[in-house]
Amino acid sequence: MSAPDLTTTLLSCQSPDPTIRQAAEAALSSAEQSNLADFFLALAAELSTEGKDVTVRQLAGLHFKNLLVAKDDALQSEKHDRWKALPVEQRAAIKSTAIGAMRSPVAVARHTAAQACAEIATIELPYKEWPEFLSILMENVTSPSSDDGVKISSLECLGFTCERIAVVSDIPEIAPDITDLMLTTIVDGIRPDRPDAIRLAAAQALRNSLAFTRKNMENENERNMIMKTICEATQSPDARVRAAAYECIVQIAFQYYDKLQSYMQTLFQLTFATIRNDEESVALQAIEFWSTLCEEEMELIELANECAEMGREVPPESVCVGYVKAALEHLCPLLTETLMKQDEDLAVDDDVWNLSMSGASCLTLVAATVLDDVVPVIMPFVQQNIQSENWRNREAATMAFSSILDGPSDESIGTYVNQAVPVLLSALSDSNDLVKDTTAWTIGKICDLHVRAIPADTFPTLVNGLASKLLTESPRVSSQACFGIHNLAAAFKNDEAAEKTGTNLLSQYMPTLLQTLLQVVDREDAVESNLRIGAFEAMSVLIQNSAPDVLNVLMQLLPAINDRLGQSFNMPCLTNEDKEQKEGIQGLLCGLIQVIAIKTTKEAILPFCDSIMTNFLQVLQTKNATCHEEALSATSAIATILEGDFVKYMTALQPFLMAGLRNFEAYQVCTCAVGLVGDISRSIENNIQPFCDEIMSALIEALQNASLHRSVKPPVLSCFGDIALAIGAAYEPYLQLSLMMLLQAAQTRAPDDDEELIDYVNTLREGILEGYTGIVQGLKDGNRAEVLLPYIEAIMGFLELLASDRRNDYDNEVLSKAVGLIGDIASCLGSQIKNHISKPYIFVLLNEGNGCGDQSIVSTSQWAMGVVQQAMA
Known part of the structure; x- marks a missing residue:
């Protein structure tokens, strides 16, 4: 393909006209198939030619990169093999042209060239090919004559290369002399006398390179140099550089925990000052350092316990030093400070990660690391602030309490839970939405983790308090109330007392709870904050753990649920969102019918089964895999309870069953269909024989399908x-x-x-x-x-x-x-x-x-x- 033709074709790929766009894509594909080496060279030339339209240069570079990249491992390997199969001299010409584009005066071209060259380096560096790659980048970065933009693109290229090598499978380990060159170049770029934009690119490259620097980190002098460089970068006047430097520190905590001891005092001082005083984007990374330390220490503590059980010594490099425990008296007050920095405007936005959320997450990890030791450090803050006049203090105290529930033993925190429940139930009516939200969440966690510590005399207030928030509060608070009811119901799983007495504490509340949750599903705002899903899941767990004395309640609920499923087929679908919502509801309704069927008797459910199966078969005609999973699983429950009487549905079910067995792409659907075959076999026994030829054929196909x-x-x-x-x-x-x-x-x-x-x-x-x-x-x-x-x-x-x-x-x-x-x-x-x-x-x-x-x-x-x-x- 000639240069003018390639320019036109690349631009045509962006055409809004699908005919023009498809023709252009076909032309590029044809050029790729006919002569891959020439096509690579033409794209590299398009990228590197000064004076060309910048959009065309960018499109050429991105297409070049995409010829070498794939998300699927097998396809990625195939693309790499195609590159390696090109003659050495042709590859050399392509590489020379592509890497030359990193010296372009046009920023977009430089940046795109960095991405393209990184993909080539990902293939060749592990095999010690393209030796001039690193020397060119080093020259670009260290030479006084290089433009700052060239230095940035060269460091970006190094960062991209390290990032890609870390995720590509089945390649050799990077040789030490290569990582030495990488580090030398990066450290030069991160020097304090460099402009902020260069230091930022270098810090980001350093973060990505740390996966390959084990040899350098083992050498004390080199390690000191790396740590000094990073710590200096945390003091940069540019917040982006400071944040990137802390990202490096987080990576070091993750990969080189055993090398931290000499630097912990410095890191302690740096991170604490940053969390307390720096911009949020930087402080978040400093908190992440402590979160990562917690995760590492939890793993090391678990390893130590395993070694103790087996009577073995813990390897020296895997000893937990206990940095989190040592810092506890200072770290916890710092984290509670962050809890009081809530962002009022974003209080109900799930998608924004802010300082108070990060602090709460870190405190949760601290509690899971030090266990009972966290209780005496945090509880004074909780008790002092949980009924404060300032809503920020009330919410922070409640969040701090919920954050330490998972870790300490019942003996250590149970008394505080017992005392807190009445206060929390009262706080469900707080004047501030965020306080109510966090309170409902905390009650849900107590029900999940410390249900035995809830005072028996507060049980009615607890259930009624959560129920009262289902219809009248914001979707976020109501969703948390669903979470609380879900966890409370889950506490009655395998309730031996209910089996003996036929009832449990939940029984008297079941009619009201199920009816109210069914109303929650109909709320106009139920799609927000996963409220509808939370309500359905709470209903499901209530039904699963219900006592025998509520069977009548379940049988009154069943036709209502089945009618809703029938009515759902008439829901209008004007947009994709409407369609997803409709199919989501159908799947959830199928799931509810399934759990009711498991709890009921054959005699009770038999009159409803024709209507239920008609609805299930209609669900199976949709094209939504999740719906199919739910419908097939629910059909299993019906088959199990009906036993031999299920045979009447087999002829109608068979085509959908076969489609499920052959749905190799949506393997969860295939699994459900296989499970259904097993349940039907046990239920109708030899009456399954007329359907077995097809079923066995599909099962054999499944085993022979390499991609399943x-x-x-x-x-x-x-x-x-x-x-x-x-x-x-x-x-x-x-x-x-x-x-x-x-x-x-x-x-x-x-x-x-x-x-x-x-x-x-x-x-x-x-x-x-x-x-x-x-x-x-x-x-x-x-x-x-x-x-x-x-x-x-x-x-x-x-x-x-x-x-x-x-x-x-x-x-x-x-x-x-x-x-x-x-x-x-x-x-x-x-x-x-x-x-x-x-x-x-x-x-x-x-x-x-x-x-x-x-x-x-x-x-x-x-x-x-x-x-x-x-x-x-």
């Missing part, structure tokens, strides 16, 4: 067992393929050091064992157990792998299912598999099950041992 999220695969494997149990001997046509899938999955292993993958492999193995168990039991029930004999070798091989795999300990669920499968196989095939069940690994698993301490696993192991001994005899 891995979390879906364990439930799919387990689902084989559900279907086999349901249809018995009729499972035989699916046996070979499903066992092959189980065998393939059984080969998955996890590396020793990847805890996330170890957890996944355990979950996968649970699914495999459930699949095998269901298939064995189903074929046994169908008197076709002998068809398993050709596959026994593979199944037993998986059990042997479990017994021998000590690299990642399987959890109790895996052990339980493994010993259960051994018993099922022995019971099913008996002496026909005598040679297999007499192997040592079988007794390794059975003995582990017998000695694990979990009574249900011990019982299963003893049963399996008896069956095995019978088969061997």
